[in-house]
Amino acid sequence: MKKIFLLPIFAGLLALSSTAQIPASAAGTPAGKIAANPTVKPAAGKPNLTSIKLAPGTLRKLVLPPVLAHPPGMIQGEQTITGVIPSEGPRATAITISGTKFGNVPSDVQVKINGVAAIITAMSDNQIQCVVPDRCGSGPITVGVKGKWSSGAYFIYDWAARFTTFAGASWVQGNTNGSATVARFHSPAGMCRDPAGNIILADQENNSVRRITNFGEVTTIAGDGNQGYADGQGTSAKFHFPTGVACDNAGNIYVSDNYNHRIRKIAPNGMVTTFAGNGKTGHVDGRGTAAAIGYPRAMAFDGTYIYVNGDGGMRKIDLAGNVTSIPGVGGTGIVISPSHEIYLNAGVVEYILPDGQVRVLAGNPHASGMVDGYGQDALFENTAGEYGVGGIAMDGAGNFYVADFSTLGPNGNMTLLRRIGKDGMVTTPSDQMAGYRSLIGSPGGMLTDNSGAVYLADRAQQVILKITLQ
Numbered sequence: 001m002k003k004i005f006l007l008p009i010f011a012g013l014l015a016l017s018s019t020a021q022i023p024a025s026a027a028g029t030p031a032g033k034i035a036a037n038p039t040v041k042p043a044a045g046k047p048n049l050t051s052i053k054l055a056p057g058t059l060r061k062l063v064l065p066p067v068l069a070h071p072p073g074m075i076q077g078e079q080t081i082t083g084v085i086p087s088e089g090p091r092a093t094a095i096t097i098s099g100t101k102f103g104n105v106p107s108d109v110q111v112k113i114n115g116v117a118a119i120i121t122a123m124s125d126n127q128i129q130c131v132v133p134d135r136c137g138s139g140p141i142t143v144g145v146k147g148k149w150s151s152g153a154y155f156i157y158d159w160a161a162r163f164t165t166f167a168g169a170s171w172v173q174g175n176t177n178g179s180a181t182v183a184r185f186h187s188p189a190g191m192c193r194d195p196a197g198n199i200i201l202a203d204q205e206n207n208s209v210r211r212i213t214n215f216g217e218v219t220t221i222a223g224d225g226n227q228g229y230a231d232g233q234g235t236s237a238k239f240h241f242p243t244g245v246a247c248d249n250a251g252n253i254y255v256s257d258n259y260n261h262r263i264r265k266i267a268p269n270g271m272v273t274t275f276a277g278n279g280k281t282g283h284v285d286g287r288g289t290a291a292a293i294g295y296p297r298a299m300a301f302d303g304t305y306i307y308v309n310g311d312g313g314m315r316k317i318d319l320a321g322n323v324t325s326i327p328g329v330g331g332t333g334i335v336i337s338p339s340h341e342i343y344l345n346a347g348v349v350e351y352i353l354p355d356g357q358v359r360v361l362a363g364n365p366h367a368s369g370m371v372d373g374y375g376q377d378a379l380f381e382n383t384a385g386e387y388g389v390g391g392i393a394m395d396g397a398g399n400f401y402v403a404d405f406s407t408l409g410p411n412g413n414m415t416l417l418r419r420i421g422k423d424g425m426v427t428t429p430s431d432q433m434a435g436y437r438s439l440i441g442s443p444g445g446m447l448t449d450n451s452g453a454v455y456l457a458d459r460a461q462q463v464i465l466k467i468t469l470q
Contacts, residue, residue, distance in 0.1 A: 064154045065374045065423050067140045077148030079103075084141055088156035091470065093132040097141060097153065100126055108146050113155050114139025132157065135452070135470065137399065138425045159429035159469045161417055163439045166455060167216050168463035175206045175225050180216030188457035188464060189389045190244035190256070190298060191445035199447065199464070200253055201457065202242040204387075208235075209242060209255055209266060212464065221253075222266045229260045229279070237272035239264065243389055244299035244445070246306050248319065254306050256296035258387075263296060263308065263317065276321050283312030283325065291315075291323035297388050298445075300334040300342070307334055307342060309388075314344070332384045333392035333402070333446065345383050345392035345402055362424045370406045370416065370428070378426035380418065381406040386459060391446035393454055398422035401454050403443030414438040417454065417467060429469055440465070 070076045079101040086095060102109060102125050111118040111128060116136035122129040128143065132155070141153045167183050174184025186205035194200055199212040200221075208223030220235055228238035240259035247253050251268040254275060262277035274289060282292030294311035301307075306317040313330040317323050331346025348363035362378055369379035382405040384390045393401045400420040407413055415438045420426050432439055441460030448454055454467040 064156075065140075065425055067151050067154050069150060069152050071140070071142050071149050071151050074142070074144075074149035075147060077101075077143075077145050077150045079143055079145050079148075079150045081141060081143055081150060081152030084153040084155060087154070088158060089132060090158045090160060091132055091134040091136075094121070095130060095132060095155070097128040097130070097143065098126060099128075099143065099150075099152070101145070102126065102128055102143065103145055110144040112142045112144075114157070115142075137397075138421050138427060139423065156425070156427065159419060159427060160431045161429040161439075162431065162468045162470065164466045164468070166464045166466040167212050167218055168461075170461050170463055173205070173462045175203075175208070175220075177210075177219050178217070180218075183212075183216075183218035185210070185462045185464075187444075187459045188462065189242070189387075189444040189459060190391070191447050191455065191457055191464075192245045192247045192253075192299070192301075193447060194247045194253070195249060195251055199455065200245050200247055201464070202245045202255060202445070204241050204243060204258075204459070207239045207242065209239070209245065209253065221270060222255075222272050227259070229257075229262075231264075231271075231273050233272070234270035237264075243297045243387065244308065246299035246301040246308075248301050248306075249303065254299060254301070256299050256308055256310070258295055258297065261292070261294055261296070263293060263299075263306070276317055276323050281311065283310075285315075285324050287323070288321040293323065298332055298334045298345075298391070300336045302336045302340050302342065307336070309334060309344070332388045332390045335392045335394045335400070337394060337398070343392060343394065343400065345390055347383065348380065362420050362426060370404055370418075372418075372427050374423075374425050378420075378424075380404050383418075385443045389444045389459070391444060391456070393446035393448045395448045395452045395454075396450065397452070401446060401448070403440055403446070403456060405443070415440040415443060417456070419469070 081099040083098045084095055111130045113136045116133045118130040118133050120130045138157045140151045142149050142151045167180050168185050173186040176184040185203050188201055189204045190202040192200050201210045203210050206225050207227045208220050211219050211221050222237050223239045224235050227240040230238040239257050242255050243258040244256035253266040255264040257264045261279050263275045265273050265275035276288050276291050277293040278289050280292050281294035284292035296308045296310040299308045308315050314326045315323050331344035333345035335343050348360050348365050363380050364376040368381050370381045371379040383402040399422050402418050403415050404418045405415045416428055416432050441458045444457035444459045446456050456465045458465055
């Protein structure tokens, strides 16, 4: 049975027990920095959980993931690791690892941070000095001596986010095809990749589906730009507020036609047909147009089934159009791993065990806030996005990304990209503010590419943002 993972709207990753912490304030935060979490809104009767953030990427960590003294799958060494100073920093940070029995022969010793080799600059039997490798991410520190390994410390990697516009023009809405910044959108939302690697985009207010090549060239593949309902060839078809898209291996595109309460199918030749849904709100299983799918939103395809979130929760649709419900599961964005595990942006990240139990992968289901940390100590404020189209993306290494909206910004609202490591460590990359304004407006769908860059459809700014992490 496939494992289904959920990323809830007001929480974080890896539901582990944690110790209650006392909230702190961020008085005196420099101009242009984020004074996040002056307050945290807990559920009634629940303690405040906080690891107060003074600025993006500058965190007072209270809880770190557990680190095994002897990494699994490696030959156990006699050396020990007792600590690392500093325990947090960006790439190229010089760190000192303390311990015992490292030896005095540099060629015998290796250091890895989160599995990535670091450059050793000096060492003795009880100390190793090295440099944090680029893009290694947060994770355990392991030291190998003559091929035998030990661990015992955790390093927090401070990511920095670099924003560029991949397609569209900031704060300029329209319906124009063309290259990169010549193209115009109106409320770009859900995204997926077709078998050729192109981005397929649901352009909500333009009531159309667009294709964006790897070079940023934008074309309209279906929808005439006017709201309505009509099957037909390419731009003669009509949609009403398309929200999510999913691509199968044969080049078909499935569209959650939100206000039409239907799933539409675009064949490789551009012909648009109705795949499932009878056009009525409701939650009725059945085949094709016998089913009722109210306000379908995010979609994903796992190679066998299409998954779609809508009113009443998640539905599973096979390629013959049979619609069935998945009880007790819902959310906004959906992403499916190469091993067919299903993750949902549902306010926290949860997963369903084979026996039907739901567990949290990250975040706290009983509290909200914009707080970095591990497991339940991490908090999310609101990852749903407007109209419930907030996305979730997964990179090739198994890390996740969501955009989190908060009202606790220095100038009111702010939306920041949050990174969730595959071990459940949640961090907020720095450099996400232009003065007091966040660089993300209203987040929609999200994707990553082979380099790990994140693409985000910004419904408010009318652009596709490319976010490169360093």
